[in-house]
Amino acid sequence: MTTAAQAGMPMTLRDFLRAGPVMWLLVRREFRARYAGSTLGVVWNAIHPLVMIGIYVLVFSSIMKDRAGDATRLDYAIHLTAGMIPWFFFSEVVSRCTSVLVDNANFLKKLAMPAEVLHVSVLINSFIIHAFSLCGLVVFLLLAGAPVSPSVVFAIPIMIALGGVALGLGLLLSVLHLVLRDIGQFVSIGLQFLFWLTPIVYYLTILPPKVAWLIRFNPILGYVAAIQRLFGSEQSGFTKEHYHVMWFLPFVLVLMGLAFLRRHRAEILDQL
DSSP states (O other): OOHHHHHHSOOOHHHHHHTHHHHHHHHHHHHHHHTTTOSSGGGHHHHHHHHHHHHHHHHHHHHHGGGSTTOOHHHHHHHHHHHHHHHHHHHHHHHHHHTHHHHTHHHHHHSOOOTHHHHHHHHHHHHHHHHHHHHHHHHHHHHTTOOOOGGGGGHHHHHHHHHHHHHHHHHHHHHHHHHOTTHHHHHHHHHHHHHHTSSSSSOGGGSOHHHHHHHTTOTTHHHHHHHHHHTTOTTSOOOTTHHHHHHHHHHHHHHHHHHHHHHTHHHHHHHO
16 A cells, blocks of 8 residues: 555554654654754753743843732742743644644655654654753752742643643644645744733733733643642642643644544645
């Protein structure tokens, strides 16, 4: 059976499991490409988040100090960095998954494999990178003398759930991107709007009540605020109502994304 014909067939769990070695090959290839020629290699995974944390603390904590009330600079640093890490993870997975089919067109034409493998490899690679960032934040807090609760380990399942949201959106958008290549630009703009609608560089409490009420409907807020709360931010804006969305939304979006991709699977290679 030809590659094109196999690509057009409905994907089964067995097909996906058989493609496992290819998926891990893609993950390793991405890591090698990311640090090709560098002396420190994967150590940069720890350096980058520490530098990022330092820069944001120096810049934004000075700006926000006057509006943070009784919060200290360290309090704001925790709120900011604990929110930036899950946001970077979410935005990277969504943006890269949107273009992953187009970026790997030759790969899909030559190798019979489920297209979903490409999306999952993006998710795994990004998750590993940002898990290092979470470790970097823990190191920063310990060096700063801030208390670190053992409950921070629950940030991992929250990141996985957030990754499911990003993966589901990426599956949907990647198919649309084949038909309308401007989708990538719309996604980039949309992510910028969503970033500023998420209380990361500001506290939800400083907003007018009506605006704060509207922002609570942001589906990403629950994940970001939950991680901020785990790391000690008392003004994360997390509420118990977010639990329902946090664990339900990933399943819905992933199932929708898989169904949409499956429905248009036969058209993918034609568009590529």
